Amino acid sequence: MERLLQSVKIAINEKIYVKDPESSDLGKRIIKESILMINEMGFESFTFKKLGSRINSNESSIYRYFENKHKLLLYLTSWYWGWLEYQLVFETNSISDAKNKLSRSIEIITRKTKEDSAFSHINEVLLNKIVINEYSKSYLTTEVDEENKEGYFVIYKRLVNRISLAIQKVNPAYLYPSSLASTVVEGALHQHFLKEHFASITDCTKEVTPSEYFINLVFNTLNQNFNG
Amino acid sequence: MERLLQSVKIAINEKIYVKDPESSDLGKRIIKESILMINEMGFESFTFKKLGSRINSNESSIYRYFENKHKLLLYLTSWYWGWLEYQLVFETNSISDAKNKLSRSIEIITRKTKEDSAFSHINEVLLNKIVINEYSKSYLTTEVDEENKEGYFVIYKRLVNRISLAIQKVNPAYLYPSSLASTVVEGALHQHFLKEHFASITDCTKEVTPSEYFINLVFNTLNQNFNG
DNA sequence: GAATCATAATAGTAATACTATTATTTTTGC
């Protein structure tokens, strides 16, 4: 997808970082290479020391951007959800028909990620894999409630709410629009994971996409639930 | 729930432990107290050293039961899924009507856990909370594929497959029974989590249960998908 | 009563996740 507005920057809660990684070359290298490394070795094995030596910088310099690797993960995943939200709004803005709009919305959040040349230091395809494999670790912590209060998850929640609103537009009588929206967003990550690792408990394959499954699920549910 | 068969033991893959914790008093204390501690401090902060001092034992003694805390988590969560499966089979075995059986099945896997006095050293209510907060960490690792080959996740997958089969019985024409089953099992944990921490993106509350939402979701989907 | 087994105690290691301090390099403002 082409980014028509050249000056668009995904806005991340400033409390997540110590220094904005977008503000320097080192910062961008931290983002770029951390995406590659977390993909290669997984989040638990990834350390700031390893990242430092990979980018020919120093552990201590990375700490000037992020307090710890958990905050870096929050940054990366927030960026991803912000980027997805941008695509969602951009691609569905002009659709007036509620059903078409919802269908397209589900497609966007459940599809396999394609590269976006607009943000040169970020590989969205790999970032999507990180979100699939690591996102839940960012909120399954003892500090969730504090961090939620600080607003670390606003972008994600806003995205889910957009889907919820699109659901309500299609069927105002449906009782569980937010639960259905959160099920689709989280469930999409899960189905992509199952496809790769637990194929026996999913019907998603190379031929059958999570998008098909979820569009079928949502519309059939909403059709049945008309008028209560 | 009463355990009618007094000799029932939840069978866990033997590769998960070094020595069966059910085989000794120390082993049972390890299980009992680790459940309490993981609930109190979360899985990342929990260590074998802390557990040792809590049960008046030694770190090194715990290593004679479990290779590491990841394996202990696999043990605890496998036990939970095995226990749930036992309840599922037991409570739905005699139901002949496919719809009733599926409805009851969904109820069982999505409901809030009640204590089961049958296994005295295991607090199922707290174990359920551990599963909600930590289960995905047990498979979101770089070793999933190896561990899956070793059979560490069989109980979970078997449970999902049981739901999938119940779905197929209700509507043989439905195209995504496994995806729907895995969505319900994983989604139930997620909705319970959202209820506690991200209330704005769920409709589940004290009054509205995840069971209601999922039963509505599954049956409406299956009704629409009859005959193709 | 000796042998075996389980548990406990102690010590040690490499790595992690930092903090602190100082040194060097780069940028900028005049």
Next chain:
DNA sequence: GCAAAAATAATAGTATTACTATTATGATTC
């Protein structure tokens, strides 16, 4: 072009983790 400021790098150090290894002690059993 130079001084001051800011950014980065280097070095060292700490508490904790996640173990392994060895030995000692206590309990069980043949």
